[in-house]
Amino acid sequence: MDVVVAPMQARHFGGFHECLDAVCREERHLAFIEAPPRQEVETFLRDLMARGCPQFVALDDERVVGWIDINVNTLPGFTHSGRLGMGLLPAYRGRGLGRRLLESALAAAKLIGLKRIELQVFASNGPAIKLYERAGFVHEGRRDRARILHDIPDDIIDMAYHFS
Ligand SMILES: CC(C)(COP(=O)(O)OP(=O)(O)OC[C@H]1O[C@@H](n2cnc3c(N)ncnc32)[C@H](O)[C@@H]1OP(=O)(O)O)[C@@H](O)C(=O)NCCC(=O)NCCS
16 A cells, blocks of 8 residues: 555554654664653644644554654744654655655745754764755754764764755
């Protein structure tokens, strides 16, 4: 069955938590090595939803297999910007779903008038960096050896997308 990209709804929260946890436990691509507790995640998601932040899920027969969200900044002077996070279960990578999720989130961000989307990505995460570059994100900086996990150092790259 085709994977569908759809706006996140409350009924997806449980599936989102499982999906997030699975990607965290790979201990490679995200800063967390396991998802925060379900209630904490749900509170975060409900807050994003209440504020109208872009939030989408990738669904395979109603199972959440990926997500993207943009957490709009609430600080005075920063409300034109938001922070992007995304991920897909391993079996769903490398077939264009990341691009579809990103296109949906950027379109939604434009609709609500955001001017700048920021993100952080590990330097070792080639597919993610390529995806963001292709979409028009630019590199804004690099933090050398920002993470050292299990004795393996990794840099963090700051990237941003600017709406003209
Ligand atoms: C990063 C991620 C969301 C990308 O989504 P995806 O569906 O795998 O990516 P796509 O299939 O849309 O491909 C995007 C680009 O990356 C390339 N790519 C995909 N997998 C790749 C791989 N393993 N190695 C190199 N390039 C790869 C694709 O060729 C494509 O480039 P193109 O436009 O030149 O063809 C996904 O791989 C993922 O969930 N990774 C783990 C979690 C994560 O890294 N989240 C982001 C944290 S910043």
